[in-house]
Amino acid sequence: MPDTFDASSDIEVIKQRKKEGIDIPLQKNVQAKTTSTYLEYVRLVHNALPELDYDDIDTSMTFLGKRFSAPIIIDSMTGGTDEATIINGRLGELAEKYGFGMGLGSQRAGLKSEELAATYSIARKNAPNAFLIANIGGAQLSKGFTVDEAKKIVKMIGANALVVHLNPLQELVQPEGEPRYKGVLAQISELAKTIDVPLIVKEVGAGISKEVAIKLEMANVSAINIAGAGGTTWAGVEKLRAESLKDDLKKHLGEMFWDWGIPTAASLIEVRRAVKLPLIASGGLRNGLEVAKCIALGASMAAMAYPFLQTAARSRESLFAFADTILAELKSTMFLVGAKNIAALASSRYILTGMLAHEVSSRT
Numbered sequence: 001m002p003d004t005f006d007a008s009s010d011i012e013v014i015k016q017r018k019k020e021g022i023d024i025p026l027q028k029n030v031q032a033k034t035t036s037t038y039l040e041y042v043r044l045v046h047n048a049l050p051e052l053d054y055d056d057i058d059t060s061m062t063f064l065g066k067r068f069s070a071p072i073i074i075d076s077m078t079g080g081t082d083e084a085t086i087i088n089g090r091l092g093e094l095a096e097k098y099g100f101g102m103g104l105g106s107q108r109a110g111l112k113s114e115e116l117a118a119t120y121s122i123a124r125k126n127a128p129n130a131f132l133i134a135n136i137g138g139a140q141l142s143k144g145f146t147v148d149e150a151k152k153i154v155k156m157i158g159a160n161a162l163v164v165h166l167n168p169l170q171e172l173v174q175p176e177g178e179p180r181y182k183g184v185l186a187q188i189s190e191l192a193k194t195i196d197v198p199l200i201v202k203e204v205g206a207g208i209s210k211e212v213a214i215k216l217e218m219a220n221v222s223a224i225n226i227a228g229a230g231g232t233t234w235a236g237v238e239k240l241r242a243e244s245l246k247d248d249l250k251k252h253l254g255e256m257f258w259d260w261g262i263p264t265a266a267s268l269i270e271v272r273r274a275v276k277l278p279l280i281a282s283g284g285l286r287n288g289l290e291v292a293k294c295i296a297l298g299a300s301m302a303a304m305a306y307p308f309l310q311t312a313a314r315s316r317e318s319l320f321a322f323a324d325t326i327l328a329e330l331k332s333t334m335f336l337v338g339a340k341n342i343a344a345l346a347s348s349r350y351i352l353t354g355m356l357a358h359e360v361s362s363r364t
């Protein structure tokens with residue numbers, strides 16, 4: 001879960017809270033209710049004459065200097081508890097076998113003990129060659145998280161990149177949250193200068209606006225993961241926690257802001273127009289057709305969290321079957337638009353309809 005529960009020094013408390021961060025999304029419905037990704041308003045133009053064979057389609061591509069077999073990242077999720085060891089182990093196997101990237105969950109907990117560090121590093125053990133992404137919360141940066149600690153979490157998993165996640169909505173709704181974001185941009189800028197792997201900044205499901213993207217580009221980050229609204233909502237997760245902790249105000253805020261945020265497609269389009277940085281699209285992506293739409297809209301990579309969690313928690317077989325399905329969906333879409341490779345998919349024509357067309361044209 002995003003970095004919120006690591007403040008306790010009691011390892012058992014950390015493990016329990018990290019467990020809740022997996023159990024709630026798995027057992028309750030914490031997906032968007034009244035909003036969506038708006039990807040349903042993106043129509044790729046059908047090509048009745050693709051002039052290529054399905055078997056010749058190549059989904060491989062390069063991102064931040066590393067070759068991937070498909071533009072897919074298992075988004076940052078977990079660590080810090082026994083269940084996480086199983087899930088990160090399976091996700092690591094998948095990343096290695098399928099040539100996907102993989103993000104780990106917020107790793108501050110892993111600095112507290114060897115035992116907790118192992119719940120993250122299992123991913124590297126199972127994925128010696130995959131592109132792994134270390135994770136820390138933006139809110140932690142303003143609370144004195146040091147560059148040395150950042151280097152340690154990178155080392156913990158032999159990471160190829162470091163992500164800083166921005167989660168102001170979650171901090172606001174969470175019963176133990178600390179909604180303090182003063183000085184975070186300066187810390188990101190400092191980290192970008194000093195850390196020796198690429199620095200990526202992501203949201204956790206409320207999206208990145210063009211104004212924020214421009215600030216991040218000026219802070220010299222290497223890429224942005226827009227993580228828009230329409231999928232897992234952390235206001236939702238924290239609302240359920242607030243309910244069980246009988247915190248009525250936080251429960252109310254969680255209900256009110258359940259669907260808050262910039263829908264994924266709208267965020268992606270406005271950020272693409274505003275900055276040159278490579279972008280990762282995520283937030284509510286659930287299939288390979290949506291991955292293809294995001295590439296056409298200008299993302300370099302697409303990431304998914306909840307679907308990988310759900311299938312990994314079920315079984316290794318179910319996780320691998322899901323990966324096969326999204327790859328088949330991606331390749332099928334490429335066939336139907338006549339794109340032999342990812343570069344061709346990126347320049348394929350699309351039409352924006354409905355709410356998305358309206359939102360994009362009404363944005364200044």
Ligand SMILES: Cc1cc2nc3c(=O)[nH]c(=O)nc-3n(C[C@H](O)[C@H](O)[C@H](O)COP(=O)(O)O)c2cc1C
Pocket residue numbers: 001002003021022025075076077078104105106135163164165202203204205227230231232282283284285303304305306307309
């Ligand atoms: C169980 C779970 C744990 C998560 N933990 C983290 C985290 O530690 N750090 C982070 O940056 N994002 C975290 N996220 C957010 C995801 O990376 C992603 O941005 C968000 O869930 C939206 O994607 P989705 O709709 O595909 O789930 C977590 C998501 C889930 C489902």
